[in-house]
Amino acid sequence: MTISTPGVTLGVVGGGQLGRMLAEAAAPLGVDLVVTDPSDPCPAAPVASDALVGDFDEASTVRAVAERADFLTFEIELTDPDVLERVAAETGTPVHPKPDTLRLIQDKLVQKERLGEAGVPVPAFRQVDDEDDLRAAGEELGYPLMLKAREGGYDGRGNVPVDAPDDVTAALDAIEGPAMAEEMIDFERELAVMGCLGDGERDTFPVTETIHREEILRESVSPARADEGVRERAREVAIDVLDAMEGRGVYGIELFETTDGEILLNEIAPRPHNSGHWTIEGCHTSQFEQHVRAVTGRALGTTDRRAPTVSANVLGDVDDRQPATLSGEESVFETPRAHLHWYGKQDVYRLRKMGHITLVGDGESTADLLADVRDLRDGLTFEN
Amino acid sequence: MTISTPGVTLGVVGGGQLGRMLAEAAAPLGVDLVVTDPSDPCPAAPVASDALVGDFDEASTVRAVAERADFLTFEIELTDPDVLERVAAETGTPVHPKPDTLRLIQDKLVQKERLGEAGVPVPAFRQVDDEDDLRAAGEELGYPLMLKAREGGYDGRGNVPVDAPDDVTAALDAIEGPAMAEEMIDFERELAVMGCLGDGERDTFPVTETIHREEILRESVSPARADEGVRERAREVAIDVLDAMEGRGVYGIELFETTDGEILLNEIAPRPHNSGHWTIEGCHTSQFEQHVRAVTGRALGTTDRRAPTVSANVLGDVDDRQPATLSGEESVFETPRAHLHWYGKQDVYRLRKMGHITLVGDGESTADLLADVRDLRDGLTFEN
Numbered sequence: 001m002t003i004s005t006p007g008v009t010l011g012v013v014g015g016g017q018l019g020r021m022l023a024e025a026a027a028p029l030g031v032d033l034v035v036t037d038p039s040d041p042c043p044a045a046p047v048a049s050d051a052l053v054g055d056f057d058e059a060s061t062v063r064a065v066a067e068r069a070d071f072l073t074f075e076i077e078l079t080d081p082d083v084l085e086r087v088a089a090e091t092g093t094p095v096h097p098k099p100d101t102l103r104l105i106q107d108k109l110v111q112k113e114r115l116g117e118a119g120v121p122v123p124a125f126r127q128v129d130d131e132d133d134l135r136a137a138g139e140e141l142g143y144p145l146m147l148k149a150r151e152g153g154y155d156g157r158g159n160v161p162v163d164a165p166d167d168v169t170a171a172l173d174a175i176e177g178p179a180m181a182e183e184m185i186d187f188e189r190e191l192a193v194m195g196c197l198g199d200g201e202r203d204t205f206p207v208t209e210t211i212h213r214e215e216i217l218r219e220s221v222s223p224a225r226a227d228e229g230v231r232e233r234a235r236e237v238a239i240d241v242l243d244a245m246e247g248r249g250v251y252g253i254e255l256f257e258t259t260d261g262e263i264l265l266n267e268i269a270p271r272p273h274n275s276g277h278w279t280i281e282g283c284h285t286s287q288f289e290q291h292v293r294a295v296t297g298r299a300l301g302t303t304d305r306r307a308p309t310v311s312a313n314v315l316g317d318v319d320d321r322q323p324a325t326l327s328g329e330e331s332v333f334e335t336p337r338a339h340l341h342w343y344g345k346q347d348v349y350r351l352r353k354m355g356h357i358t359l360v361g362d363g364e365s366t367a368d369l370l371a372d373v374r375d376l377r378d379g380l381t382f383e384n
Numbered sequence: 385m386t387i388s389t390p391g392v393t394l395g396v397v398g399g400g401q402l403g404r405m406l407a408e409a410a411a412p413l414g415v416d417l418v419v420t421d422p423s424d425p426c427p428a429a430p431v432a433s434d435a436l437v438g439d440f441d442e443a444s445t446v447r448a449v450a451e452r453a454d455f456l457t458f459e460i461e462l463t464d465p466d467v468l469e470r471v472a473a474e475t476g477t478p479v480h481p482k483p484d485t486l487r488l489i490q491d492k493l494v495q496k497e498r499l500g501e502a503g504v505p506v507p508a509f510r511q512v513d514d515e516d517d518l519r520a521a522g523e524e525l526g527y528p529l530m531l532k533a534r535e536g537g538y539d540g541r542g543n544v545p546v547d548a549p550d551d552v553t554a555a556l557d558a559i560e561g562p563a564m565a566e567e568m569i570d571f572e573r574e575l576a577v578m579g580c581l582g583d584g585e586r587d588t589f590p591v592t593e594t595i596h597r598e599e600i601l602r603e604s605v606s607p608a609r610a611d612e613g614v615r616e617r618a619r620e621v622a623i624d625v626l627d628a629m630e631g632r633g634v635y636g637i638e639l640f641e642t643t644d645g646e647i648l649l650n651e652i653a654p655r656p657h658n659s660g661h662w663t664i665e666g667c668h669t670s671q672f673e674q675h676v677r678a679v680t681g682r683a684l685g686t687t688d689r690r691a692p693t694v695s696a697n698v699l700g701d702v703d704d705r706q707p708a709t710l711s712g713e714e715s716v717f718e719t720p721r722a723h724l725h726w727y728g729k730q731d732v733y734r735l736r737k738m739g740h741i742t743l744v745g746d747g748e749s750t751a752d753l754l755a756d757v758r759d760l761r762d763g764l765t766f767e768n
Contacts, residue, residue: 003739004709005730024411027404027431030726030739047411049430284665284721284744293717302720306690325388333677336686337668342414346389355387355414360668 001297003030008296010034011069011093012044013062013084014076015051017343017353018272018288019044021280022075025288031296034068036061043344059083066091073097073249073295075271077106078152096295097197097247097270104244105268109150109180115265118244120237122265123256128179134168137181147171150178159215185264187256191224191231192275193238194287195251198300204238205283205290205303207231210254210275216351217274219312219373221366222282222305226257233263241268250291252276274313274353281339281358282309308361310369312377316352324348328380332357338376348382385681387414392680394418395453395477396428397446397468398460399435401727401737402656402672403428405664406459409672415680418452420445427728443467450475457481457633457679459655461490462536480679481581481631481654488628489652493534493564499649502628504621506649507640512563518552521565531555534562543599569648571640575608575615576659577622578671579635582684588622589667589674589687591615594638594659600735601658603696603757605750606666606689610641617647625652634675636660658697658737665723665742666693692745694753696761700736708732712764716741722760732766 007030012019015037023033023044032049035042038056045051050068054061057080066072066087072095074084081099088095105111109127116122126137128147138145143165149158160171161184172179190212194205209224210217224231238253245251245268252273254266276287285293285301293300314326324347332340337360345354359373391414396403399421407417407428416433419426422440429435434452438445441464450456450471456479458468465483472479489495493511500506510521512531522529527549533542544555545568556563574596578589593608594601608615622637629635629652636657638650660671669677669685677684698710708731716724721744729738743757 001714002709002711003713003724003726004707005726005728007726007728020411023431024408027408027728028723028725030724030728032430046416046433047407047431281668299714299717301717304720323388325386327386329387330385330683333683333685336688339412340387340414341412342387342389342391344389344391344411344414 005030007031008071009049009069010292010296011065011072013056013065013074013079015039015042015044015048016075017043018075020047020344021288021341022272022292023047025286026292029289029292031292034065036065046344057083059087063087063091066093069093071096071295073291074102077102077269081106095247097245097249101246101270105270107150108148108267111268112180115241115244118240120240120244120265121263123185124183126181128181131168131172134162134172134181135165138162138165138168141181141183144184146182146184147175148180148182149175150180185256186259188259188261189224189226189257190266191226191234191255191257191263192220192273193234193253193255194273194276194279195238195242195253196290196294196300196303197242197245197248197251198294199248199297201300202239202242203300203303204235205276205279205287206305207234208275208278214351216315217313219310219370220275220278221310221370222278223308223366225366227261230257230261230263237263237265241265245270248294248297250276250287250294277341277356278309278311278358280341281360282306306360308366308369309358310366310373311356311358312373313353314355314357314377314380316348316350316354316382318348318382319350321347321349324354324382325384326354326380326382331379332376335359335376337362389414391415392455393433393453394676394680395449395456397440397449397458397463399423399426399428399432400459401427402459404431404728405672405725406656406676407431409670410676413673413676415676418449420449430728441467443471447471447475450477453477455480455679457675458486461486461653465490479631481629481633481635485630485654489654491534492532492651495652496564499625499628502624504624504628504649505647507569508567510565512565515552515556518546518556518565519549522546522549522552525565525567528568530566530568531559532564532566533559534564569640570643572643572645573608573610573641574650575610575618575639575641576604576657577618577637577639578657578660578663579622579626579637580674580678580684580687581626581629581632581635582678583632583681585684586623586626587684587687588619589660589663589671590689591618592659592662598735600699601697603694603754604659604662605694605754606662607692607750609750611645614641614645614647621647621649625649629654632678632681634660634671634678661725661740662693662695662742664725665744666690690744692750692753693742694750694757695740695742696757697737698739698741698761698764700732700734700738700766702732702766703734705731705733708738708766709768710738710764710766715763716760719743719760721746738766
């Protein structure tokens with residue numbers, strides 16, 4: 001290959017924070033980004049070569065991006081694999097990961113079925129089309145269980161815990177559509193592995209511990225505070241997951257470490273993932289650079305960690321949607337090895353992901369690092 | 385202070401590689417860049433919010449940038465301090481570093497006079513307005529000496545060695561304008577310190593060894609392979625230089641380490657500098673993030689080094705100006721901890737700075753790191 005100017009253009013469906021951080025990582029490699037997103041301006045717009053305005057599944061804008069791009073990828077699962085497939089065929093612009101893999105991942109039932117068949121350990125689950133299905137699942141899997149919308153959920157939306165048979169009707173009403181029931185996992189901790197598929201090579205970033213509340217990621221810790229054997233098992237499962245994926249790119253692989261020390265697959269995201277944001281400072285290659293390398297057919301970079309690293313999400317803390325003005329950020333700027341990442345969203349609302357803070361270690365315990373990054377995060381507010 | 389969207393806009397006169405790397409560093413902090421540059425598109429354009437086209441000293445475009453910006457800075461000395469000063473006064477947009485400091489630096493004779501008066505050790509020098517002045521300087525300072533254009537030189541342009549009295553006429557003809565003569569320094573090595581002036585604070589990045597050929601920077605090595613005492617003296621001199629500067633920002637301070645172990649000031653650049661590119665991966669805060677923090681009034685970041693780090697410039701290796709297509713870059717992508725930075729210039733010509741490679745250490749000697757980064761650099765070519 002070569003590098004020139006204008007060089008490789010990477011088309012990205014979605015221009016949120018992931019698109020923004022992809023653009024930040026792409027520029028040094030001589031890769032320009034063209035994104036499409038319904039928001040105008042979207043978070044990626046200031047650092048992308050161009051940002052087209054259109055829904056994630058709008059064929060005309062996805063096509064316009066593909067026509068200007070050498071490679072096409074996506075940073076959100078809400079795009080339409082049929083559109084991606086057709087546009088890729090018609091424009092000749094290769095798309096990674098493959099639309100078939102996106103289809104598999106979009107339907108959580110199919111995802112669990114296929115990965116289970118491939119030998120990946122998954123929680124027990126049942127297809128749920130009506131109340132009878134859900135009651136039967138309750139008898140077989142036991143209560144409480146987790147009812148999940150098969151499509152469209154993220155950040156916990158589309159997941160409803162079902163505590164007892166009396167909750168069945170309300171739970172199905174909340175989901176409104178095809179669903180699946182999954183046994184509630186009694187986990188010791190949640191883990192995540194960013195996996196990478198390159199051109200004939202694959203790799204994984206170091207295993208990350210993820211801490212959720214209200215099913216939204218709050219903090220990540222790397223290395224995960226799990227036994228070495230557990231971390232190695234998590235890596236093996238991630239490799240098995242990668243073997244079931246088609247197309248180059250970075251994959252966010254969320255796992256449970258059960259109280260028995262087993263690893264079970266939770267969910268997969270076929271893109272850079274919140275649990276890998278710490279790699280920007282914490283690894284020699286970030287997950288965003290890695291995704292750009294992979295999709296554009298470059299060699300993967302090393303996934304080695306530079307130092308123990310934690311990160312904390314900066315979430316909206318106001319009830320009503322309003323223009324976002326964050327205060328308290330001085331202490332982040334004043335803390336050595338703390339890094340603020342602002343996503344460039346104009347409005348804030350409760351629990352919206354507005355940015356994150358990463359804190360790189362210098363000999364402290366990860367517990368101390370985690371306490372420190374929480375203190376920094378807790379000093380921030382969008383309240384006036 | 386606060387962060388919001390749209391947030392702070394930083395106006396930058398110049399949109400070359402320094403502007404591009406400033407934009408890459410500014411986005412995570414929620415800072416948008418608007419640049420002005422005569423090239424269309426300029427290297428910074430893909431990652432800047434907007435790039436206006438105009439000469440560096442064109443008042444109308446500098447004013448247009450200032451009107452859209454909260455802070456104004458420059459990444460090239462070829463701008464006009466009078467224009468900056470007037471535009472800042474008329475638009476109310478503060479400019480950093482101060483135009484007075486740019487004036488002082490633009491005239492190499494004034495720079496040396498003022499810094500010498502401030503107690504900074506400088507090589508012996510003389511003002512040269514005609515042949516008699518230069519001959520007198522030769523008698524006092526000895527031959528060979530260096531004749532320098534007082535204004536406009538960079539990357540060695542405007543510097544002419546004078547070996548003997550017979551060369552005086554030709555040297556002055558080559559300079560074509562006001563000049564100064566400087567004793568030729570018998571140096572052990574060249575050093576550089578990136579100094580930072582913040583809002584009531586100042587700091588320096590670790591001392592860097594710089595290796596030039598044909599007066600163009602080829603490689604940088606940090607830590608510099610100089611004695612600890614020499615490095616400490618370099619840092620002291622850099623602090624003295626900073627004390628003579630006005631306005632926030634990062635300053636590139638180039639020094640000689642003489643064969644006697646003395647430190648002498650060579651030149652100052654009132655902006656991020658090629659000798660500090662290694663800080664992007666090599667330090668917890670890069671010189672570019674530091675400049676953005678400083679100019680926008682944020683706290684300075686730590687200047688601590690993450691690991692020993694070297695970098696090598698990727699220079700044009702073709703005689704005729706032509707569209708730039710770099711080959712051989714695969715080995716950079718394949719080398720762990722090697723990072724390619726492409727500047728996005730469309731055309732290449734001999735010795736044009738097209739990019740750089742940084743290699744971060746993992747226990748090797750800096751000599752081995754330097755050999756490795758040279759090998760990577762030597763594997764690149766723009767020849768077809």
